[in-house]
Amino acid sequence: MSIRVVVADDQELVRSGFAMILDAQPDIDVVAEAGTGDEAVAAVRRHQPDVALLDIRMPGTDGIEAARRICADTACKVVMLTTFDQDDYVYQALHAGASGFLLKDVRRDDLVHAVRVVAAGDSLLAPSVTRRLIAEFTRPVRSAPVPTGQVDSRLAGLTARERETLVLLARGLSNAEIATTLVVSEHTVKTHVSNVLSKLGLRDRTQAIICAYETGLVVPGAF
Structure with a gap:
């Protein structure tokens, strides 16, 4: 098709x-x-x-x-x-x-x-530029950092492994690289990514990366 x-x-x-x-x-x-x-x-x-x-x-x-x-x-x-x-x-x-x-x-x-x-x-954001772009772009829109130890309400429905996956997405890792990092199969990673997008109501990986910064799950300059 x-x-x-x-x-x-x-x-x-x-x-x-x-x-x-x-x-x-x-x-x-x-x-x-x-x-x-x-x-x-x-x-x-x-x-x-x-x-x-x-x-x-x-x-x-x-x-x-x-x-x-x-x-x-x-x-x-x-x-x-x-x-x-x-x-x-x-x-x-x-x-x-x-x-x-x-x-x-x-x-x-x-x-x-x-x-x-x-x-x-x-x-379309290549891993080589994702960290620089997203860290810079999200800085002005974060109204206040989430206090240490607390989780933004938008992330409350994610499992611990799904949050790990979201963090790795924010670092610009591909599915294969995430699979290696988490020691799981690429199929499992695809399932985690799909669950993250579905639970957060996001269209794609780019929006997931932005969400990771905006919710305070990761912070600019952390990587």
């Missing part, structure tokens, strides 16, 4: 270029293109794609607001596109529900890989 994709960018050449690259893949089908945030939201609602690539800066409704609406109303995963490598955009995109973040100078193979990864339910 093909991965269905909507591509949204107000620059026609950029939009068409991304669409052409993706549509050339045997397992990816670009079902619609959009030039504004409103058009992107409408296209997603109409076509029900698996992934939407959204430019952050678009006329009218921008990509961040479009992502927020898409993630709130549909099962479509969102990857944000921008020419601006700025932390505040990444932070806003992640909190809007986006599963990934790419600069527009992304390589062809990395773009295709990103769509496949996000469609499979994973996030």
Whole structure:
């Protein structure tokens, strides 16, 4: 079954270029293109794609607001596109529900890989950058640290092993690395990750990582 994709960018050449690259893949089908945030939201609602690539800066409704609406109303995963490598955009995109973040100078193979990864339910933040990004992005939104020995109410439903898994996710470890650390199988890790996402009402690993910092389960600079 093909991965269905909507591509949204107000620059026609950029939009068409991304669409052409993706549509050339045997397992990816670009079902619609959009030039504004409103058009992107409408296209997603109409076509029900698996992934939407959204430019952050678009006329009218921008990509961040479009992502927020898409993630709130549909099962479509969102990857944000921008020419601006700025932390505040990444932070806003992640909190809007986006599963990934790419600069527009992304390589062809990395773009295709990103769509496949996000469609499979994973996030786009590579382990090599996860700690730096998440530690920086969550710092301003934590209103008060959770006192030592206490657990944020959002984590109360997690088992001890699920909390361990969440901590390792926050460190940017892959399922295989978590399995090695906990001395369990990858299948068991996948079950723990699935349980964490379900119990916390999260869409993907990226949101789980943010939650780990925001709840005080881990703190910036701890790793």
